[in-house]
Amino acid sequence: MTAQDKADVCIVVEGCYPFITGGVSSWLDWLIRVQPDLTFAIVAITADHHPREIKYELPPNVSDFRVLPLAPEARRPRIGRPLIDGQIYGEALQRFWGAADGDAFETLCQIATTPIGRNLPALPWKIAQPDHADFISSQPAWEALNICARALAPEASYSDTFWAWRTLVGGVMSILSAPLPQANIYHAISTGYAGLYAVRAAREMKARSAITEHGIYTNERRIDLLMAEWLEDRIHKGFAVHDRRRDVRDLWTQMFDSFAQVAYAQADRITTLYGANQTFQRALGARDDQMSIIPNGIMLEKFEGLCPVQNKARPTVGLIGRLVPIKDIENCIRAAAVIRQAVSDVEVLIIGPTDEDPSYFEACKRRVAELQLGDTVRFTGRMNIFEILPFLDVMLLTSISEAQPLVLLEAGAARIPCVATDVGSCREILEGTAEEVPALGRGGFVVPPMDPEALGAAVIRLLSNDALRKSCGEALRKRVETSFTSEISAAAYGALYRELSP
């Protein structure tokens, strides 16, 4: 699809829609469809240039769709040294990276988009916009790399710094040099590269920008980086808290923090799903006058008529989610072992796609075998939620990081009580906020993450008390009706777009 007229809203999304299903992608598909009067452009940021399968049919009100790879196909710089001042480029990167300096961001935007000449043997009078190879593989790029390495992490492994620099700076410069679709509002669905693109686009196109965060991007990246085995810690600080030496892992984290700080500083509006997220946003420089909460919503009418299956052979607990480490499925399996001690015929269904991280899936299967839970735990794969919900007595959520999990709302809509880890807005959903008037009561239990004993105990409590299970289910349904419907959410986003429109 190519650019048509000016879109009302340009959605900037990183690493999901329309190539990955579920989660934010589903929400985004919903968001575009519930605003039929607005036209949308979509910029989908991907890691590389390889073609990907589009998993969603683009809604009819999408007028422009483009893919922006952070790492285009690698090639050598064109002939002749590009006339980019390596010193200025390096210092701007260093200030942007190390201090989230807005002026440095401006400088980088200029470097990215200003046409330049080249030294001989290229034709010196011929000027053109620098390309990706100029930004990461040319002589000025090398000077910039060394300025950053010297200033930001002089003790870190130079090889690791080199690769980190190429990846991160390459991504930033792809974002800053990419062509922009015309739109009135640039709406990024995270900070990171998407946030940078949105604020740059809004500034250059004299438009407005908004950032919506489901989970906090910097926190998610921090978790990814802490778990990353491809990063090797080479500086051993021991217990020295004042040791200020930086390893490459710190460089990665710092860059993502800087992305967020610069994006927050320049965005017109910042929304998130629940209050706890705002603490993190404030810590990275978001101002109260920019921030608001727009919870996710679900279409309640779809859940009408769902009746729990009576006279089941076994009590059933379900976890709906992708089989990936961040969902901590292993914790669910350990909890199943705890539950089985009290409810011997319990069945724990793990419902969701297993192909995203095959090695993790294998590890989960091994854990089931080790704990001899073959008769208790079942991996069902992807299933239709409306077919499975009537079978569930309790819904389980074991994630170590979440934003506002839709599964809890869907369970609530089906009057199923939940047990969830204390992450994201799980507590707000299950227990309500202090401002909830009248207080609706508990919709389930919230337990600490990575605590299978507590998780198991909470599930046992629900399974062994029919009245409690019923009251929790009803309370959760009521809460969803009053705060988390798709109509409420769609209206809030409609209001946001009206507010930002020229």
Next chain:
Amino acid sequence: MNPRWINRLHEATAKTNSWLDGPLLTPIRKVLEALIVAAGPWVLAVVTLALIGRTAERWLTPEALEDIRLTVVYAFMIAPMVAAPLGVTAARLITSAAEPPPHDSGVAALMLVTCGLAGITAQALAVVVVFTLGLSDPELALAFVVLTSSSAMMWTAFTIMNACRLRPHLVLSFAAGMVLALTLCQFSIQISISGALLVWCFTAGIALSFALCLAPFCAIGLQPALLRKTVVDLRKTARATWPLAAGAFLAITGIWADKWIAWAGPNGLVSTAGFAHSPTYDSALFLAHLSAVPGLAALTVHFESPARHAMAQFQSILTNGASLKAAEQAGEALSVKLWKGIHRTLLTQLALSGLLLLLAPAAASLAGLLLDQFLILRTALIGSLLHILFLSTSAVLILCNRKQAFLTLQLLFLATNVAGTAILSAVYGTTALGFTIASALASIAATIYAHATLRDVLRHCYLTGNEALFHK
């Protein structure tokens, strides 16, 4: 070949290796190996031709002897032009593997494909030369074509074996071939004599060398699929390393360019069989080039062993987590080691060239050179010395994977050699000034490039010379 014979060959190689081991003999062996790799066939040619000349002068006319000499010279001119680019590409394919396998089916297939390609190409070129020059003796022309293709295959095999670190085997193959060539030549002189027969005898020696190079791989069964894969791999490597291959071709062409101009000039002659040549220029220049063979051997030893180790050490420091400062220090240390080796090589060659300059009158009278040739010899000796400097600094560029720079410099040498020789021979007649000036200019440019490369070695290591970044 019978597997028993192959085993015996392996045993003989191992024995030769152990005999020549030890603190004194190892360096000598290394120099000898380097000499053979760098200029072995040339040395063989010179020795054989000298012996044939001495022995056969009673039976053969000077014209016939000249034709024999020119047949070998032409064959050894064409063969490296084909073998160098192909050999370099094949060697890159081998060295890009983590640990080059000495005797596996992959190397066997590569040897077969590359040497086959070299043989066919060289043969085609030789045929073109035969028809272009209109060689009058068909028997000699046929011997020339076969000698050219055998030499191209042998030289290519040498490069591959060197990349596989099979040097002792290489030396043994070469020595056996040399002995056979000399014996057959001497033997044929006793029985019946003709120019073509002597060239065939020489060709037999070269063919034996090549056959012995292939011998260890004979027992390996090669599947057509493997050969196809090798062709694909070779083509892929050629796409990535074409500047290096083209540079190697230009380097060889550059050495011959001044001779071609001399052959086409007023002092150029045509032999009885039809070979163009310029005896005044050729003899002096060949002597001068021979004077550089020890320097070439020293250079090969330096870049094959200490320089390669220094580079490996440098890369190991980088991959083991060196900080920027430590990486810069490692780069400086590498630079010091490389320059030290180059200085040592040059000093050795300088001493030798100086000695030869002083002894030039004696050498000229021994080789029967005229006064003109004596002057050309002295100029060419200086040119050869500078050419060694040029080759040394070019080798630094190859080591740091600066392929484009290497190609540019070889092109510069070729262009200046052609232009210099053409202009100066038009103005002053036949001198070696063109070659010497071209060597001087190219060596200055290459030294500047090499200095700049080593000063910025981190960038070349991580960025410009890092194939992994650009060839996915």
